[in-house]
Amino acid sequence: MISTIEKLSDETAGKLFKHILRYVNDQSPTPENEILDLVFEPIKNQLKRDLNKYKKTKADRSLNGRMGNLKRYNPDLYRQVADNQITIDEAEKIASHRKASPSDNSDNKTSQTLANVAVSVSDNVSVSDSVNDILLEKETKEYLGQNEKIEEFDSVELEAEESFQKKVARKTRFSKPTVEEIHEYCFERNNGIDAQRFFDHYESNGWMVGKTKMKDWKAAVRTWERNSNNKNQNQNGQQQERFVGRQSIDTIQHNANVGYEAAERIRKQMLGDAN
Structure with a gap:
């Protein structure tokens, strides 16, 4: 760089120096001639690189200082930031909250809770309903089938939509239906289930499914419906085995x-x- 400047006249070198000063002070100067423009271009690029490097160094030092302060006074928050679980800004807000109430343990617990919330969202999905479904299906098959042999359903094929809704919804308290409600639901599904018979059956056993309290009476209706359809299919199959057209095999x-x-x-x- 100096070899290039030494080739300039003192007057041009002086103008170049003034041009550089105007540039670094954000005055956006315009070169007076082409020679000055050609010489200043590599200087300008170097100044930009130096400025970017300075900004990065400044940001790194600032971050290191903030992390060091966090590590000293709030090591738990420091570890979460180091593991990219929360940002430095979130950690400093939590630390500031702690500092505002240093003598109150409940505040410290609250701030720790805020940190945990920033890390993850708790999942309260319940998956225990599958046991109730299995017991429900077993009981209704025994009741409806009596001496008829009903083929066992594969648990994987039990209404995927119903299973999905149960997994993503919170538990709700069971409310015993009335005969009218059962009748209306059976009428909507056109399944031919006797509402009074259904009500009397579960009323007599305290609305229990095996040893578990019933959670969804509509699911019980659908199970009765499936088993009733399966029973009819078995009966039709037996009739087809005995007859060909209108004549029996004998x-x-x-x-x-x-x-x-x-x-x-x-x-x-x-x-x-x-x-």
């Missing part, structure tokens, strides 16, 4: 035997006539 076999005997008599008669 009738078809009997007719076949009669036809065979008649054909055999005709064959023997024809052989006798030929002799």
Whole structure:
């Protein structure tokens, strides 16, 4: 750089010096001639690089100072910032809250709670309802099926939408339905379930599903509905095994035997006539 400036006249070098001073003081100077512009361009680029480096160094030192202060007086917050769980600004707000009430332990607990909230959001999803569903299905199959063998449902196929809603919703206190409410729900689903029969069954056992208190009576109605449909399908299948069209299998076999005997008599008669 100095070798370039030494090639300039003293007058041009003086103008260059003044131009640099105006530039660093944000006066946005315009070069007087092309020579001054060519010489100043690399100087300007170097000044920009030095300025950016200075800003970065200043920011790093400021951050290090803030982190050091946090580590000394609030080591728990320091660890959370170091692990990128909360920002330095959030940590300093919490530390400021602690400092405002140093003698109140409840405030310290509150500020720690705020830190925990900044780290994560608690998940209160309940997943215990699946046990209730299994017991509910087992009981209603035994009640509706009586001596009929009802094929067990695969638990994975139990209404995905219902399972999803139960997992993302908080538990609600069970409210016993009336016969009218059960009737209206069964009417909407057109399932043919006897509302009074349903009510009497669960009223007699205290609205229990196995050893667990019922949580969703509509789910119980749907389970009765599924098992009732399954029972009807089994009965239809048995009828199809006994009949082909309007004739039973025994009738078809009997007719076949009669036809065979008649054909055999005709064959023997024809052989006798030929002799």
